[in-house]
Every structure is written in structure tokens, then in C-alpha cells.
Amino acid sequence: MTTSHTQSRFNSTLTSQCQSCSLSALCLPIALADEDINRLDQIIERKKPLKKGDFLFRQGETFDSVFAVRSGTLKTFNITSHGEEQITGFYCPSELVGLSGIDSNIYPVSAKALETTTVCEIPFSRLEELSSQIPSLKHQLFKVMSRKISDDQQMMVLLGKKNADEKVASFLLNLSTRFKKRGYSATTFRLSMSRGEIGNYLGLAVETVSRVITRFQKSELIHVDGKEIEIIDFPEVQKLVGVASDCGKIANI
Amino acid sequence: MTTSHTQSRFNSTLTSQCQSCSLSALCLPIALADEDINRLDQIIERKKPLKKGDFLFRQGETFDSVFAVRSGTLKTFNITSHGEEQITGFYCPSELVGLSGIDSNIYPVSAKALETTTVCEIPFSRLEELSSQIPSLKHQLFKVMSRKISDDQQMMVLLGKKNADEKVASFLLNLSTRFKKRGYSATTFRLSMSRGEIGNYLGLAVETVSRVITRFQKSELIHVDGKEIEIIDFPEVQKLVGVASDCGKIANI
DNA sequence: TTTTCATTCTGATCCAGATCAATGATTGGC
């Protein structure tokens, strides 16, 4: 018991990282008391960086943790009946991966690094325990999952109803919003995924993605240099996407 | 304390409905102690039936409850930028609607009855409170939300990668599975939604849905009479869908 | 009953985006 206490003190002084982590306000955006942050901190394991192409977990493996991205980018994907990969999401720093594994105790998708990526591993059973003791943590977890559900539903609208231009514009604006939230430029950023991966995610062929991007560049909506993107005419890109981007807030019928 | 005990006993005899409800094992499939079931029971309001076309809630309204369908069917949908409706889900008895509202405190979709429908209203704040006291209830909530996330991701695969035949076959098998789980026939059932609604949900035109169904009938995969469906050649329909229907379980790459 | 309106089905035509093909541009390995 003394050992445990010593260790706990040790953790809070030397290795407590959530408090100093610039993402803490985002990955589980909770106003926790210092003591609570430490408790959360102690269940989190910082893992060694993944290299590009490394798996974080694979479809079918036993679920035991969710992961917060600290740096880099991940993609999650399914393998379809025809053996193709279907990308179901990209994950940027501060975002949580692996939530879909809770139900079946098995990860229903694989997660792979698109570039050098570091994550915090959060053993789910311990997070759940802790959430019983810290109601605001439990509430945040519900919110994060609920958010994921409504985001995925927006994605269903995109896949089911939008044309190629609208899909690509939505994708760019979505990334822009996510970069902005983390304090980066909303207009200039780097795509960590290939054109092929964008197309796969949006339900388009690579060639179509390439053509749409080229066309956007020619009509001076954006400026492109390889993977570097600059959104030049923000309002026009928003117009392409339509009000649907903040669909949750518009008037109902 | 005696009062509370009396009241609890009173409820369990006269108004406790979760215990006698045939769906209780499904809507929140938990092995709860009797006393816990009563506590759950007391926060649930049974509402008067919705008629066909009635809204349960509208996109943009303040979120305060999730709903368990008791009988009938609901659809949830978004309004896109072009003013069209995009259906994001159909809800059968025992299924929970409204979970996507937790994050923003606003329902991001509308929910409308496809036929006469009854629901149990579960005020979310009280459910959350109760979940602090009953860990297995909290765990079930996480599971239900996680399940929704992985189901929606399967839907993204369907919308992004499948052709018309595969979409319709997946849809029919999905319904079949859900009917079976509730103890109804997996091969013979009634579609509560129109062809138009099916097409909207699957990202297809009405005409395409109609043609595919007719074609399936001609090749003796199914038998159709209006809204009545009988799956005749189950294995063949499964073959059409591909292994992807239980994608979560197949080998990883 | 008849009228009206929605739903379903079927055929004919069209087009957005897939597919095929070829050529540059980048990137990583040694």
C-alpha cells in the first residue's frame, strides 16, 4: 500500500502528462479537479510511436483499450466481402479511436498509422471504473460517443446524397474545422492521406478525386501543392457543401 | 426508508412494466436485480401512441430523452442543403432512438412514425444518474452506443462500396436479423417503409429499388406481395451481400 | 360508389463518375 502510494506520488510529479498535454482540453474536455486528472493520468499508458503503416489494432482482435491520438494521423477501415478496404474514418490529434469495439469486445475495424503517430492507450475497463467515480468523466464519454454517432450520420448523408464536388468540398472543410479546433490554421494544412485514401473514404475513384481537386484549383477555390492545401475562397467552398455542414442546427421541417 | 420500500413494492406489483415487457431483455439487455429494474422502471414514461406521420422529435429541438420503441417503426432523417430528406435509420421494437442528441443537447435528426408506434420515454439525465448507481446499466449504455457506431460504419461501407443489388440484399437481411432477434420470422415479414424510403436510405432511386426487388423475385430469391416479403433462397441472398454482413468477425489483414 | 392522391412498376434515354490506359512526379530503400 505504501508502495502504491509512493508510486502514485511519483506518477503525479514526474509522469503526469495529461495536465501538461496541450490536447487535454480536447481529448476528454472535462473540467476535472487536479486530483481527478491525476487519477485519469494514472490509467493512461503512453505508447511508443507507430511508424507509417503500423497497425494500432486489427479488425477481429480483442478490444481492451480506446486510444487518444497525440500526434500524427490514423485511419480506420473494414475489409469488404470483395477483399477491398473501406476506410471508415481518419483520426487527428485529440481524437479518440476504438470506441466501436465496446459492444462486441472485438475491434470491428483495423486502425493503421498514416504517418509517424503517437497515441495514449486508455484501458477501457479502468476508464469505465473511473467514470463511476467521476460523473463528469462519464458524461464526457457519453458525449464523445454521441458525437461520433452524429458525425457518422453526417457521413451517411455525404455518401448517400452528395456528388463528387460536394463530397470533396465537405471533406476539406471538415479537416479545416478539425485543424482549427486544435489551434492550427483553418485555411492551410497538409493532407496526411493519399488521393486514393480520400477517394476510398468518400466513395469516389482516385481519378475523380484528382480531377475535382484540379478543377477546384483552376477555379481558384483552393491552392494545391501535392499534399499541401490552401483554401482560398472559403465562402465559395462552403456554398458548395451547402448548409448541410451544420445541419444539426438548421430549422426543422 | 419504509416508505421507499413500500413504494417500491407498490410499483413492482402494479406499475412495474419493464419486468413484464417482452422487450426488456432487448432494449437494455441487462441482468438487473429486481430492485434495480424497479428503479429503472420508475424513470420511464410510457407515452401515448404516435400515429403514422407523427414526429417523435424534430431536428433542432432540445434533447432530453432517449426513446425505446415498443411497437411500430420509426425513421430518423436529416434535411440536406438542397432540402431533401436523407433517412439515417429505421427503428424497430426494442431499439433505442435519440442517442445522437447527447453531445450537443439538440436532436441532430428528426424522428417520425412510419405506422402507429408506441415508445417508452427515458429522460436521459435520470438514466445517467441511475447509471452511476448501477454499473451494469452504465456498461449497457456504453455497449448500445458502441453498437450503434459500428452499425453506422457498416452502413458507410454499404453506401460507399456496394452496388444496387448488394444494397437491397443487405437491407433485407438486416431486417431479417432484427425480426429474428425479437422472435419473429426471419424469412417472412412486412416492410413498414415505402420503396421510396428504402431507396432514400440506401442511396438509390425508387425506380432502382423497384427493379431490383422485381429482379430478385424473378430469380426466385424472394417472394414479394406489396409490402410483404418472403426470403426464399436465404443462402443465395447472403451470397449477394458477401461475407461483409458479419464483417466484424472475419479475419484481418 | 367515385374522385383524388400516392405508390409501384416498367420502359426509354441520359450522364456522372467508373474504368482503362498512359505518362509524369514523389518517395523510400540501399
Added chain:
DNA sequence: GCCAATCATTGATCTGGATCAGAATGAAAA
């Protein structure tokens, strides 16, 4: 550095499913 492999772009062609048009069926209203 060079070479191989992957990635991106552009053009030409093809096609699955959308769209248009109409007829047939069904279901609610009067």
C-alpha cells in the same frame, strides 16, 4: 547518389443507375 515502387494527373471510353415519362395499382376521402 540511383532505382523501384508507389502516387498523381490527364485523356478516352464505358456503364450502372439516375432521370424522365407513363401506365397500373392501391388506399384514403367524400
